[in-house]
Amino acid sequence: QDSGKYKGMIEDCCCDYESVDSVNGEVLHPLLQELVTTPFFRYFKAKLWCDCPFWPDDGMCRLRDCSVCECPENEFPEPFKKPFRRGLSADDLMCQEGKPQAAVDRTLDSRAFRGWIETDNPWTNDDETDNGELTYVNLLLNPERYTGYAGSSARRIWDAVYSENCPKYASGEICQEKKVLYKLISGLHSSISIHIAADYLLDESTNKWGQNLELMYDRVLRYPDRVRNLYFTFLFVLRAMTKAADYLEQAEYDTGNNTEDLKTQSLVRQLLYNPKLQAACPLPFDEAKLWQGQSGPELKQQIQKQFRNISALMDCVGCEKCRLWGKLQVLGLGTALKILFSVDGQNQPSESPQLQRNEVIALVNLLNRLSESVKYVREQGPSIEKIMERQ
Numbered sequence: 424q425d426s427g428k429y430k431g432m433i434e435d436c437c438c439d440y441e442s443v444d445s446v447n448g449e450v451l452h453p454l455l456q457e458l459v460t461t462p463f464f465r466y467f468k469a470k471l472w473c474d475c476p477f478w479p480d481d482g483m484c485r486l487r488d489c490s491v492c493e494c495p496e497n498e499f500p501e502p503f504k505k506p507f508r509r510g511l512s513a514d515d516l517m518c519q520e521g522k523p524q525a526a527v528d529r530t531l532d533s534r535a536f537r538g539w540i541e542t543d544n545p546w547t548n549d550d551e552t553d554n555g556e557l558t559y560v561n562l563l564l565n566p567e568r569y570t571g572y573a574g575s576s577a578r579r580i581w582d583a584v585y586s587e588n589c590p591k592y593a594s595g596e597i598c599q600e601k602k603v604l605y606k607l608i609s610g611l612h613s614s615i616s617i618h619i620a621a622d623y624l625l626d627e628s629t630n631k632w633g634q635n636l637e638l639m640y641d642r643v644l645r646y647p648d649r650v651r652n653l654y655f656t657f658l659f660v661l662r663a664m665t666k667a668a669d670y671l672e673q674a675e676y677d678t679g680n681n682t683e684d685l686k687t688q689s690l691v692r693q694l695l696y697n698p699k700l701q702a703a704c705p706l707p708f709d710e711a712k713l714w715q716g717q718s719g720p721e722l723k724q725q726i727q728k729q730f731r732n733i734s735a736l737m738d739c740v741g742c743e744k745c746r747l748w749g750k751l752q753v754l755g756l757g758t759a760l761k762i763l764f765s766v767d768g769q770n771q772p773s774e775s776p777q778l779q780r781n782e783v784i785a786l787v788n789l790l791n792r793l794s795e796s797v798k799y800v801r802e803q804g805p806s807i808e809k810i811m812e813r814q
């Protein structure tokens with residue numbers, strides 16, 4: 424297949440487009456697709472009813488495709504359930520938005536996720552140790568796709584993200600670190616747009632879903648920069664995963680289902696110590712090059728604060744499902760930043776900071792989303808561009 428205009432080394436990374444495309448298609452994408460369906464990785468804990476610190480609620484939550492199905496207790500694997508709660512009604516199986524009976528079993532963490540510590544992430548706004556008001560969401564039932572969330576509410580979030588926190592760097596910008604933050608956000612934005620266009624409500628009256636090629640082209644493909652930033656973000660997160668390989672390999676993936684948990688562990692191992700990945704792209708991103716100058720520590724603090732603002736902005740996303748994926752993916756990026764640029768900077772190159780279960784779930788699901796987007800752009804991009812450019 425033709426890799427189109429994306430050839431040679433990926434800017435600011437250590438691998439080329441062709442190798443990344445081939446290792447993603449052959450190895451990473453299939454492994455990640457399987458990994459995110461395992462019980463450990465498919466439940467994400469999020470605070471969905473959060474007050475936006477910047478603007479009043481704009482009521483966008485009422486859009487039908489915006490709502491999130493929380494997990495009724497009976498959906499969890501055996502050990503997650505409360506022993507005294509039996510005889511669930513059919514209602515329990517339905518979308519539980521806003522119902523008190525959808526309340527989360529908060530003892531679940533201590534029983535089912537043994538071995539995971541509670542620790543805050545300095546790169547994100549949410550206090551990850553605060554378990555109040557958290558909701559478990561089955562990500563497989565709430566795919567990231569078109570929701571109808573648009574207009575001024577969506578626009579002001581992206582505007583705030585870009586203009587307040589990571590203004591597009593002027594060409595020739597010398598501060599590599601600021602450039603990295605911009606590219607991470609832009610790459611994530613590309614990936615979100617690709618998922619919206621790939622799974623779009625084409626006809627509301629017949630509820631027909633499918634690809635919206637025009638949208639894909641207009642929002643991402645016609646801007647080579649946005650595609651490049653997507654690859655950059657993918658490699659950045661991949662590097663964080665491989666840097667934390669030893670930590671992730673030894674982590675507990677215990678959900679009480681032995682067969683599934685062994686599969687999870689094996690998939691994690693296959694992903695992290697993959698010979699094809701090591702041959703194709705041994706160092707996806709070289710974090711050692713950053714924060715080297717005199718102002719390094721100060722700059723790191725400044726960028727950390729900016730990223731925390733971006734994380735806080737996710738509480739203002741007026742559509743619940745978009746907020747869920749926004750929060751998950753920003754936490755995933757925050758986890759990658761934490762792994763690569765650990766707070767105290769004392770880490771040895773091969774060491775990883777302590778991670779929370781939710782951070783690891785966010786990291787893996789983010790990597791999967793980015794891997795899907797990269798695969799999509801690689802396989803469909805050139806033909807979509809041809810169709811659109813002919814019109």
Ligand code: FAD
Pocket residue numbers: 567568569570571572573574577578580581608609610612613614615616619642649737740744745746748749
């Ligand atoms: P937007 O995507 O809103 O872009 C706004 C502006 O940002 C553009 O005009 C352009 O100047 C700039 N821009 C766009 N892409 C990039 C890029 N890759 N790099 C740099 N600059 C860029 N909608 C859904 O249907 N489903 C979802 O799951 C969903 N999740 C969302 C999550 C978050 C956190 C946010 C803030 C919004 C989400 N939305 C979602 C809304 C969606 O992202 C768009 O905002 C909406 O579809 C309107 O699109 P738009 O054409 O106005 O451009």
